[in-house]
Amino acid sequence: MAPRSIDRESDLKSEQSGPQTPGGEAPRYVRIQRILQDxxxxxxxxxxxxxxxxxxxxxxxATSRFTIRSALRNLMQDGxxxxxxxxxxxxxxxxxxxxxxxxxxxxxxxxxxxxETYLVVLGSEDVVLDAEIAKRIGGDDGPxxxxxxxILFESVRWTAPGxxxxxxxxxxxxxxxxxxxxxxxxxxxxxxxxxxxxSQETIIEAQQEIRAMPMxxxxxxxxxxxxxxxxxxxxxxxxxxxxxLIASVNWHPADKMIYRTRVRRRQSRD
Amino acid sequence: MAPRSIDRESDLKSEQSGPQTPGGEAPRYVRIQRILQDxxxxxxxxxxxxxxxxxxxxxxxATSRFTIRSALRNLMQDGxxxxxxxxxxxxxxxxxxxxxxxxxxxxxxxxxxxxETYLVVLGSEDVVLDAEIAKRIGGDDGPxxxxxxxILFESVRWTAPGxxxxxxxxxxxxxxxxxxxxxxxxxxxxxxxxxxxxSQETIIEAQQEIRAMPMxxxxxxxxxxxxxxxxxxxxxxxxxxxxxLIASVNWHPADKMIYRTRVRRRQSRD
DNA sequence: TCACCATATTGGTCTGGACAAATATTGATG
DNA sequence: CATCAATATTTGTCCAGACCAATATGGTGA
Numbered sequence: 001m002a003p004r005s006i007d008r009e010s011d012l013k014s015e016q017s018g019p020q021t022p023g024g025e026a027p028r029y030v031r032i033q034r035i036l037q038d039x040x041x042x043x044x045x046x047x048x049x050x051x052x053x054x055x056x057x058x059x060x061x062a063t064s065r066f067t068i069r070s071a072l073r074n075l076m077q078d079g080x081x082x083x084x085x086x087x088x089x090x091x092x093x094x095x096x097x098x099x100x101x102x103x104x105x106x107x108x109x110x111x112x113x114x115x116e117t118y119l120v121v122l123g124s125e126d127v128v129l130d131a132e133i134a135k136r137i138g139g140d141d142g143p144x145x146x147x148x149x150x151i152l153f154e155s156v157r158w159t160a161p162g163x164x165x166x167x168x169x170x171x172x173x174x175x176x177x178x179x180x181x182x183x184x185x186x187x188x189x190x191x192x193x194x195x196x197x198x199s200q201e202t203i204i205e206a207q208q209e210i211r212a213m214p215m216x217x218x219x220x221x222x223x224x225x226x227x228x229x230x231x232x233x234x235x236x237x238x239x240x241x242x243x244x245l246i247a248s249v250n251w252h253p254a255d256k257m258i259y260r261t262r263v264r265r266r267q268s269r270d
Numbered sequence: 271m272a273p274r275s276i277d278r279e280s281d282l283k284s285e286q287s288g289p290q291t292p293g294g295e296a297p298r299y300v301r302i303q304r305i306l307q308d309x310x311x312x313x314x315x316x317x318x319x320x321x322x323x324x325x326x327x328x329x330x331x332a333t334s335r336f337t338i339r340s341a342l343r344n345l346m347q348d349g350x351x352x353x354x355x356x357x358x359x360x361x362x363x364x365x366x367x368x369x370x371x372x373x374x375x376x377x378x379x380x381x382x383x384x385x386e387t388y389l390v391v392l393g394s395e396d397v398v399l400d401a402e403i404a405k406r407i408g409g410d411d412g413p414x415x416x417x418x419x420x421i422l423f424e425s426v427r428w429t430a431p432g433x434x435x436x437x438x439x440x441x442x443x444x445x446x447x448x449x450x451x452x453x454x455x456x457x458x459x460x461x462x463x464x465x466x467x468x469s470q471e472t473i474i475e476a477q478q479e480i481r482a483m484p485m486x487x488x489x490x491x492x493x494x495x496x497x498x499x500x501x502x503x504x505x506x507x508x509x510x511x512x513x514x515l516i517a518s519v520n521w522h523p524a525d526k527m528i529y530r531t532r533v534r535r536r537q538s539r540d
Numbered sequence: 541t542c543a544c545c546a547t548a549t550t551g552g553t554c555t556g557g558a559c560a561a562a563t564a565t566t567g568a569t570g
Numbered sequence: 571c572a573t574c575a576a577t578a579t580t581t582g583t584c585c586a587g588a589c590c591a592a593t594a595t596g597g598t599g600a
Contacts (some may be wrong), residue, residue, distance in 0.1 A: 086593030212482035254482035498561025
């Protein structure tokens with residue numbers, strides 16, 4: 001059996017008193033958890049080594065195995081240690097990555113696609129990709145090659161029927177989804193949503209690129225702006241296990257669009 | 271006390287056998303957890319209502335309170351229920367958010383701040399915020415008011431000493447951190463990092479806004495472009511428990527900057 | 541030497557019980 | 571009717587003990 005850090009000194013005042021005297025502060029398993037955490041931080045329990053066993057710890061802290069297990073369970077959930085039956089409790093790291101995260105219920109939420117808007121499909125055509133468009137659709141190292149045939153939809157999103165134009169959208173769909181595109185004309189929500197449902201392929205990843213650029217002529221004309229007007233361009237790719245489900249390029253008038261992100265530190269539970 | 275869903279039917283084969291017969295499959299608390307999960311999904315335990323108490327469940331499943339608690343703890347960790355001492359176990363949702371997520375080790379990673387670049391501080395001055403700047407710094411409903419005094423740093427980030435300019439940066443720092451700003455001039459990394467370390471305040475949230483806009487004259491001049499050149503403007507706010515740690519506004523030449531995001535679907539644990 | 545098996549170790553599951561602490565309910569009181 | 575105190579309810583913490591399942595170890599035999 002692998003060597004094990006042995007430690008018998010007691011950091012916890014023994015508190016001769018009855019079973020659950022809280023000592024005025026945190027419960028016992030929390031205090032023990034903190035002590036163990038400190039020992040890991042100070043290197044007393046080296047990263048990669050095995051910690052004392054539950055029995056040893058319960059003897060050291062003069063407590064039950066139950067209480068030690070509660071402390072160790074929290075350490076495990078916080079990413080400090082790994083526990084394996086028959087093997088023991090191994091120290092993984094002294095600085096568990098808390099990090100930051102951003103999470104969403106849906107991709108609509110992520111991409112801040114307003115639901116209360118109206119989509120008008122201008123038309124669609126088959127296109128053969130040139131090198132630039134292929135790169136735009138597939139990303140820098142994507143699987144999309146120049147010369148492939150894709151279906152291009154162009155549409156405009158409005159605040160309301162007869163309201164203000166919000167954005168111009170080009171959507172590129174692989175040929176294998178041709179049968180599913182008939183529903184695009186009547187659809188108001190984002191196409192990726194419709195396509196994910198109808199194709200039965202689950203989106204596992206989404207990518208987005210944001211650029212500032214002047215609006216090309218035919219884009220500007222479609223939403224009633226002059227050529228070269230300032231725009232925020234959002235390129236999005238939706239990937240399934242089988243490849244790209246759909247890619248879109250959105251132009252927003254610069255003065256009407258702000259893209260917002262908010263991330264929080266992952267809670268570290270103590 | 272609030273009404274409580276009562277349920278006495280047993281879904282678990284009673285397995286007369288000894289204490290820990292695993293029955294060939296998952297441990298008992300896992301099977302009970304799944305049953306409870308199903309009941310929530312089927313609406314038998316309505317969202318918003320209280321589940322049966324631990325005692326009731328332990329009677330129904332003919333098991334100990336310990337086992338029920340293990341099952342309920344998992345349900346809580348998965349976001350199905352909320353538990354409060356003295357109140358009970360309340361059903362939160364039947365569809366805990368699987369959703370999408372994006373996570374980072376550090377905020378540098380999130381904001382794609384290149385490490386291999388060089389920062390030159392042009393200067394700093396005390397400023398009294400006007401309404402527009404206050405809103406820019408604090409956000410739409412932020413705690414920052416016009417008339418407050420902040421410290422403004424202006425700097426330029428370069429590819430290399432004597433290389434190409436990458437971006438122009440304005441950093442707004444609250445007056446209470448004045449003592450820590452002396453180190454800004456010699457610092458090459460992002461200021462929020464330095465400030466977080468020195469001020470001992472932990473960043474709990476970061477916000478970012480992306481706009482496309484023409485470059486103001488003095489910004490353009492600082493990085494050698496003509497006034498009105500297209501730029502991608504990134505406004506970032508770093509928040510601690512005590513308020514805003516630092517806010518910055520970054521201007522990037524439009525043709526040199528693409529902001530990329532990638533998110534993955536969250537793995538669903540079961 | 542290598543493969544295999546018995547054995548010890550160690551965390552995983554579970555019982556049954558006890559008291560503490562937080563919350564809700566009820567009843568008394570003004 | 572409103573307020574406060576007493577009481578009941580419910581989850582939180584903790585104990586002592588038991589057996590199970592997974593892993594590591596050491597010895598045995600081919």
